[in-house]
Amino acid sequence: MKNTQAIKRNWDASRTHPFGFKTRRGLNWFTVGLLYAMFYMCRYNFRFAGNGMRAEFGWSTGDIANIAAWFSIAYGTGQLVNGLFCDRIGGRASMLIGAIGSILVNLLIGFSPWTSSFAAFAVMWMMNGYIQAAGTPGMVKINAAWFNKEERGLFSGIFGFMIQSGQAMISMLAPWILGGFSFLAIAVGPGQWRMLFCIPPIFLGLVAIWFYFVSAESPDAAGFPKTIQDDVDNSAGTTVPVLESFKFVFSNPLVWFYAVAYGCTGAVRHAADQLSPLYFEDVLGFNMKTNLPAIASFTLVLVPIVAVCGSVLSGWASDRFFRGNRYPVAMVLYYGEAAVIATATTVMALKLIGPTTSGILLGCLFLVLIAITANSTHSIVGAAAPVDIGGKKMAGFASGVIDSFQYYGAAIGLFLTGMLLDVSLPGNYTVWFGIMTCFAFFGGCAMLSLLLRQKQKPVASRAVIGFMALLVIGGIIVGTRAYRHMKPIAIEHYAAAAQAAFEEGQDKTATGNAQRVLRLAPGHAEAGHIINTMHERQVAAAQNAMAAGDAEAAIEHAQNAINLKGRESTARDLLAEAKALQKAQEAAAKEEPQSTEP
Structure with missing residues (x-):
């Protein structure tokens, strides 16, 4: 009861602050x-x-x-x-x-x-x-x-x-x-x-x-000095040297x-x-x-x-x-x-x-x-x-x-x-x-x-820490086994889904599943064939758009091709050409009204 009353007094005292604070x-x-x-x-x-x-x-x-x-x-x-x-x-x-x-x-x-x-x-x-x-x-x-x-x-x-x-x-x-x-x-x-x-x-x-x-950085800076009591360091100011802070914090087990x-x-x-x-x-x-x-x-x-x-x-x-x-x-x-x-x-x-x-x-x-x-x-x-x-x-x-x-x-x-x-x-x-x-x-x-x-039960505390170490080891073992078990199943599933979508003409679905397979199995033949085919289609579409003078469509198709094969894509130069064409068209569009006689 006395402890409860003491806690209550401390609780109330901590909330006694000057007017306006x-x-x-x-x-x-x-x-x-x-x-x-x-x-x-x-x-x-x-x-x-x-x-x-x-x-x-x-x-x-x-x-x-x-x-x-x-x-x-x-x-x-x-x-x-x-x-x-x-x-x-x-x-x-x-x-x-x-x-x-x-x-x-x-x-x-x-x-x-x-x-x-x-x-x-x-x-x-x-x-x-x-x-x-x-x-x-x-x-x-x-x-x-x-x-x-x-x-x-x-x-x-x-x-x-x-x-x-x-x-x-x-x-x-x-x-x-x-x-x-x-x-x-x-x-x-x-x-x-x-x-x-x-x-x-x-x-x-x-x-x-x-x-x-x-x-304001602190009550002192706002005009309320010594209002807050700091249990760690109650001296004036809020900054300390870097080394002092480093030593204090790193040496504290809590x-x-x-x-x-x-x-x-x-x-x-x-x-x-x-x-x-x-x-x-x-x-x-x-x-x-x-x-x-x-x-x-x-x-x-x-x-x-x-x-x-x-x-x-x-x-x-x-x-x-x-x-x-x-x-x-x-x-x-x-x-x-x-x-x-x-x-x-x-x-x-x-x-x-x-x-x-x-x-x-x-x-x-x-x-x-x-x-x-x-x-x-x-x-x-x-x-x-x-x-x-x-x-x-x-x-x-x-x-x-x-x-x-x-x-x-x-x-x-x-x-x-x-x-x-x-x-x-x-x-x-x-x-x-x-x-x-x-x-x-x-x-x-x-x-x-x-x-x-x-x-003050250090033995029990260390026992829990030991148990935590066993949990980490067990988690690594179980997780590794789960990954090895799930990976071939996923490759088989997504490869089949990619092939089915490819045959049905669902290019976006086929591409997504094929890319997922290649991330798990980089040398997968069927998935690689799908990506290569889709890449060739995007490159051809970009070339056709360039020939038709449609710079915006050429940029879109060239970027899609690059997204499929990255640095290996042959569309990188094509993308640069399409952007150059777009800039030229924009410049021509700006100059055209100026050259028209009123």
Whole structure:
């Protein structure tokens, strides 16, 4: 009873602030959150472009997953580097640098002629990932200076509403863009996925300007000195030398427990977020390129909204009942998440999810449930825990280390998922759910080990770590065997489908299946014959268009030929000639009115 009363007194005391402070903090909190929401708009735009890129460039589901994985590696590495320097230059500077860089890279992708190259697009998207990684450490560092420890869990959950609103906004904006629109003198046709990289940066730029004039690095900078008590370092200022931050964070064992768990959060969260539009199209039969169904848009908007509910509740519980300790709540969430996704895996394996009314409802329901659990751990492990560990001066690097593992975990999960989806039969995403289940359970084990360590039970803690090592070894063995078993079955299926479509004159279907076979078996004779035939047809069509003076059609057919065979294509010179013809025709069209006598 005495302990309960003491906790209540501390709880009430932590909320006693000078007049006007909470209003100023609310304005700062809203401004920082809104800017980070715009970061999300310039990051989650990619998932809506995936289906259009598959259709235009012939990329596979695995290719899209690999691009997302490379983004995660760049983002995770950027978290480490940018988090360290964020503690030196401050959170405001870090967020502004990230905003400006992301605007430039997104516009480059939107207007670049090199997006058809898988390597070129992957490099540009990795650049966006690295630059955007300046945002999270900056956001965490600013908020670390504005909240006491006992307030951070709840406010990190509420703050989750702001950042998740960015995902909700792009989920509402993307269908409008892909459906085609007109604004003043600008008219954009349906299916123009490149516009997904041109419009969101406008919003990011406008909010960045607002952020520059309104936000404050700390209460001291806003005229409220010594208002917040920092448990780690309560001296004046919010910056420290790089080496001091590096030593403090890397030597703290709590960082590594949370980092491993957060890697599992990333594997689940990003697999669900980045691949859900492909799942909607491949499993539920939706058109995600030009005319997104209402239930798909509703689900993608609902996901971040319900995620906020879980974030707020988990943050409040860790503050109210565990005195700012995040791991007990996180452990329960991870194991609950594993149970939910294991159920989804079973339902998918039983073929109960598919393009039927009940199958669509089940498929969407599981995405919503995964979002609640994954984003709850995202909030308390990724936002609150780094602040608790690093305080106002070293929260940037603590966040960078822990959050980098989220994206390294995401990269591993996406690579594995992409490999196994490429050898899965059409409409079967069982491996997608299965891999997420494994990562969720592993995250729970990491938090269980930390719980036992904090309760002074080192032997039991190390036993859990040993069990986790066995899980990794077992997962590698089972996954390798599954891949070897599934690969020949997939090759046989897609080769037969390609041949049947080729004989029926369904060129697009035949090409897609043949390309998929060649990715799995590069020397496959039948698939190679189909691709060569389709390539010759596109080259011939481009030549005919050139002869007829139709530069636009010649460019389209030449680009299709190049997409089929890449650098080996004989259409590369033809494409250059067609573009030269187009420029000459445009120049002639501009000169023609000038030479006409009135």
